[in-house]
Amino acid sequence: MTQKKNPAVESPEEHSCRGSFSTNARNKLKLIFTMVRRDISQIHSHGLPLLLLLSAILLTIGIASFILAKSGNGLTRLTWTVLITAGGGNSPVFLTMTLLHVVYGYSVAVTMILVSAAFSLSYNSEVKKGTVRILTCYPLSVFEITVAKLMYAAIIGFIFAAPVFFLPLVLGLDKSVVDLFAVFATAYVLSLVIVAVGAFVANAITVVTKKMYIQPPVLANLLVVFSFFTSSTILNLLGQLLDLVPVFQAVSQLTPLSLYHQGRLLLSSVLGGPEFPNWVIFLAPIALLVLGIWLSFKLWPDIYERE
Amino acid sequence: MDKSDVAIEAKELSKDFGSTQAVKSVSFTVNKGEVFGFFGPNGAGKTTTIRLLCGLTKPSSGSAIVGGHNIMHDPTGVRRHLTITPEESIFYEKMKVGAYLKFFAGMAGHTSKSKQAKIEEVVKICELSDFMNKRIAVLSHGQRQKISLARAFLSDVPLMFFDEPFQGIDIVHRKLLREYLREYVKKGNTVFFTSHNLIEAEHIVDRFAFIDRGTLLKIGTARELRDQYLLPRFSIRVSDPVKAQRILSEGLQLDECIVKGDEVVVTLKNREDVSKIGGLLSTAGLAVLEMRLLGTMEEVFLKIQQKTGAVA
Numbered sequence: 001m002t003q004k005k006n007p008a009v010e011s012p013e014e015h016s017c018r019g020s021f022s023t024n025a026r027n028k029l030k031l032i033f034t035m036v037r038r039d040i041s042q043i044h045s046h047g048l049p050l051l052l053l054l055s056a057i058l059l060t061i062g063i064a065s066f067i068l069a070k071s072g073n074g075l076t077r078l079t080w081t082v083l084i085t086a087g088g089g090n091s092p093v094f095l096t097m098t099l100l101h102v103v104y105g106y107s108v109a110v111t112m113i114l115v116s117a118a119f120s121l122s123y124n125s126e127v128k129k130g131t132v133r134i135l136t137c138y139p140l141s142v143f144e145i146t147v148a149k150l151m152y153a154a155i156i157g158f159i160f161a162a163p164v165f166f167l168p169l170v171l172g173l174d175k176s177v178v179d180l181f182a183v184f185a186t187a188y189v190l191s192l193v194i195v196a197v198g199a200f201v202a203n204a205i206t207v208v209t210k211k212m213y214i215q216p217p218v219l220a221n222l223l224v225v226f227s228f229f230t231s232s233t234i235l236n237l238l239g240q241l242l243d244l245v246p247v248f249q250a251v252s253q254l255t256p257l258s259l260y261h262q263g264r265l266l267l268s269s270v271l272g273g274p275e276f277p278n279w280v281i282f283l284a285p286i287a288l289l290v291l292g293i294w295l296s297f298k299l300w301p302d303i304y305e306r307e
Numbered sequence: 308m309d310k311s312d313v314a315i316e317a318k319e320l321s322k323d324f325g326s327t328q329a330v331k332s333v334s335f336t337v338n339k340g341e342v343f344g345f346f347g348p349n350g351a352g353k354t355t356t357i358r359l360l361c362g363l364t365k366p367s368s369g370s371a372i373v374g375g376h377n378i379m380h381d382p383t384g385v386r387r388h389l390t391i392t393p394e395e396s397i398f399y400e401k402m403k404v405g406a407y408l409k410f411f412a413g414m415a416g417h418t419s420k421s422k423q424a425k426i427e428e429v430v431k432i433c434e435l436s437d438f439m440n441k442r443i444a445v446l447s448h449g450q451r452q453k454i455s456l457a458r459a460f461l462s463d464v465p466l467m468f469f470d471e472p473f474q475g476i477d478i479v480h481r482k483l484l485r486e487y488l489r490e491y492v493k494k495g496n497t498v499f500f501t502s503h504n505l506i507e508a509e510h511i512v513d514r515f516a517f518i519d520r521g522t523l524l525k526i527g528t529a530r531e532l533r534d535q536y537l538l539p540r541f542s543i544r545v546s547d548p549v550k551a552q553r554i555l556s557e558g559l560q561l562d563e564c565i566v567k568g569d570e571v572v573v574t575l576k577n578r579e580d581v582s583k584i585g586g587l588l589s590t591a592g593l594a595v596l597e598m599r600l601l602g603t604m605e606e607v608f609l610k611i612q613q614k615t616g617a618v619a
Contacts, residue, residue, distance in 0.1 A: 027387075027416065034413040038399075045401045130397040134458075136363060137391040138414045141383045300382065302364040 028144055035135065035148040039122055040155065047121035054117060055160045058110045062164060065106055066171045101233050103168060103180065104267060107187035108231075108260050110164045112224045115157030115191045119199070120217035122156075123149045127215070127304055136301035143296040146199050146216060154192050161188060183267055190263045191224065197285045198223040200292025207295040212303050230254040231261040256281060314339045314466055314497040315360060319369035322355050322521075329355040331521040332369065337514075339465070342488065342498040344512030346505055346608060352521040353501040354394055357468050360499070361391055374466055390415075390462035394470040394501075396455035400444040404435060404454060407443060408461065415462040425461055432487050433457040434480065449475040456484065467491070468499045473507065485511045505604040517608050525611050529604060536610040537602040538562050539581055540574040543588070544597040551593050558587045572601070 039046060126132045126149070135145060165184040168175060198220025205219075206212045228234060232255050239248030255261050256278055265277035315337035322330040330352045337343040345353050358364040360373050362382025371378045374388030399407060408429065412422040430436050433453040438446060443454065452475045459467060467488075473481050488498055488511060502508050508515075509529055517524040525532065540563075545551040548571045555573050556564050562574040575581065588595050 024384075030416070031414060034410065037413075038410045041406075042399065042402065045399070129400075131399055133393065134397060135414075137361070137386065137393070139383050139386040300363065300365045302358065305364075 028140070031138060031140055032144055032148045032151065035145075036151045036155065039148070039152040043156065046125050046152075047117070050121065051114065051117060051156070051160055054113055055163070058113065059163055059167070062106055062110070062167050063171065065102055066168055097233065098273070099175075100183070100264065100267060100271065100273070103175075104183050104187060104264050105233055107161075107164050107184045108191065108228060108263070111157060111161045111184075111188045111191035112194070112228055112260075114160045115153050115188070116195050116217070116221050116224050118156040118160070119149055119153035119195050119220060122152050123199075123215075123217050130304075132304045133301075136304065140301075141297060142203060142299040142301060142303060143293065146203060146296060149216075150192075150196050150199060153195060157191070158188060179271060182270060186263045186267055187260075190227075190259050193285055193289070194223050194227055194259055195220040197288050197292065200296055201288055202292075203299055204292045204295035206303055207298050226254075227258045227260045230258040231264065232258075233261075233264070257284075259285060312339050313337070313372075315343075315371065315373050315499065317356075317360065317369070317371040320356070320359055320366050320371055321368045322352075322359055322364060323367040328521050330359065330366075333518070333521075333523045334369075335516060335523060335526055337497060337499060339497050340492055340495045341513040342492055342500055342511050344508050344515045345499065345501045345518060346503075346508065346515060346604075347518040348503075350520075351518045353518060354470055355521075356518070357391070357470055357499065357501065360385075361389060361468060362386055388464050389466040389468060390459045390464050391468045392455050392459040392470060392472050394474075396451065398443045398451065398454070401442060403440055403442055404446075405439040407454065408435075408439075408457060411458045412461050417461070425463075429457040429460040432460060432483070434483075447475075449477060452476050453480070460487075465496045466499070467496070470501050471503065472500070473502070473504070481507065505608060509604050515604060515607075517611050519612060519615075522615075524615050529607075532604070532607045532611075533602055534578070536607045536614070538574050538576065539578050540572065540601040541581075541584065542567075542570050542572050542597075542599045542601055543584070543595060544570045545588060546594040546596070550591065551588055554587055554591045554593070555584065559583060 043051075126135070126145075132145060161184075164187075165181060168180050169177065199216035201223075202212075202214050202216040202219040205214055229238075230251065232252060235248045235252045235255065239245040242248075259281070262277040262281045265275045267273075268275040269277065313336050315335075317333055317335050319332045319334050320330055321328065321332050333352075333356060345356060347353055355364065359366050360371055360378065362373075362376075362378045362385040365382075366379070373385045376385045376388070378385050399410075402410070405426075408426050409422065412426055415425075417425050430439065433456055435450075435453055435457055438450060438454075443451065446454070452473075456472060459469070473484065476484065492498055492513075498511075500508065500512060512529070514526060514528055515532060516526045527535070543551065548566045548569055551571045552564050552566050552573075555561065555571065559573075559580045560576040562576050564571065564573045566572075573584070584598070585595060
């Protein structure tokens with residue numbers, strides 16, 4: 001007679017295997033945190049002046065945008081009309097936007113620039129200088145190194161982008177802190193997710209092609225730019241500004257694929273607006289992330305040698 | 308040999324880079340508690356072999372067990388049990404030496420408590436105390452090499468891989484480092500060592516492996532390899548070297564016998580004649596002041612190359 005196994009009771013082998021797995025995971029996390037701490041303490045060698053310059057420019061643009069937006073008093077419902085004069089002396093074009101477009105659009109612009117810049121600067125300085133090869137002398141795979149760089153980008157991106165959250169409060173935009181935080185958090189999380197998807201999909205491509213044809217920061221930046229410029233607000237704005245509405249309308253077929261666009265729709269629904277996101281689109285980055293992470297484990301550290 | 312005594316077991320390990328075969332079906336074992344030297348000319352496959360054994364490069368075929376881990380199944384796990392000093396060490400140039408060592412002490416798994424003591428230990432071994440507050444960028448090649456070694460010594464692991472470890476390090480310090488490695492292997496740990504400098508390696512290596520163009524040519528101790536590939540050659544300092552030359556030439560079968568200053572350098576044809584040298588000279592009334600065995604591992608390597616036809 002076969003003895004039925006009690007699923008609640010672990011065999012010694014299972015226990016030791018689980019213990020060893022959790023010890024390994026803990027040790028790897030320790031190494032990741034050690035790398036992130038070093039990167040933060042050495043931020044001056046990861047393009048700090050560039051990050052400061054970008055922040056200063058973005059903050060200036062933000063202050064100007066929010067001062068203009070102050071005239072509005074509803075985050076989603078109130079229509080805020082911007083007069084934009086198209087080039088070439090044509091008649092003025094009117095664009096209709098809610099305050100959400102402004103605050104969210106600005107949050108997206110800031111987080112996407114700062115998160116992807118922090119990731120690119122940190123990753124490139126490690127890989128181009130070759131110091132990553134010393135890191136691979138330790139029990140780290142390409143996955144952990146990518147995670148460490150993403151964590152650094154998440155922390156630095158957050159620190160540099162945080163004024164975006166405080167700006168509307170400081171400038172007296174008269175909106176709920178929770179609502180403004182939701183807008184900022186959505187933009188920040190989506191920027192981080194897109195950069196992570198880009199990084200891991202680049203790793204996945206390397207596994208398949210056996211050569212790093214596209215580096216993680218490059219694909220991350222491409223995805224961020226794609227997601228930003230295919231959002232309906234940006235396409236409308238550019239179409240009107242450049243007087244190329246039919247062209248941008250054709251491109252707008254891609255808009256549903258833009259995570260930033262879906263993020264705005266999500267916020268709209270949460271903040272009581274009329275629009276709703278297409279939830280299926282959110283599954284795509286998750287699927288790509290899982291695939292990229294899984295394939296990253298198959299990479300050998302010598303991809304950094306063949307750079 | 309018990310499996311538990313083996314630190315590294317390479318089985319028909321090969322690595323191709325396109326049409327170039329960098330390592331060709333290399334098999335060998337390295338025992339725990341020995342310094343294993345891996346030698347060969349530039350481009351012989353030494354560094355690639357190290358990279359394969361450390362799970363840094365995927366083998367084209369074959370496998371290896373390093374520290375009980377299969378490099379094919381667990382390449383990252385392999386590196387939990389070893390430390391590597393690569394030939395070309397790249398540094399975080401803007402970091403100060405102290406901060407650099409602190410960072411890598413963390414990477415080596417030291418807790419905040421054990422970190423400081425370990426750093427102090429390696430700083431003492433590598434004599435880095437004067438440079439702790441200096442940026443790595445301003446240091447000389449030799450000082451940077453010491454930092455590279457210090458980084459490796461921070462890891463409490465049973466296996467160390469060194470690729471040309473003593474390049475640029477002064478003679479006095481080389482001796483200290485060799486002594487440290489000797490102490491390290493005495494504790495049952497293992498050192499895998501590559502170098503171009505076979506003369507220096509003789510001071511530290513227990514077993515030699517010679518590789519050329521990706522092919523493993525020979526493995527053995529210095530004595531085994533000398534006995535196999537070199538005729539016994541001695542430098543003998545005697546009271547009358549000219550007379551000694553005549554006595555030895557008449558009494559023994561010699562390959563060569565020349566006088567150099569107050570010494571006679573003799574190469575025997577038969578190994579059995581070694582024991583007869585002292586007797587012949589003392590019978591002739593000559594005082595033997597010193598007798599040294601000649602023949603370096605460099606000569607052994609060249610002989611091996613010639614015999615195996617590795618040299619084109």
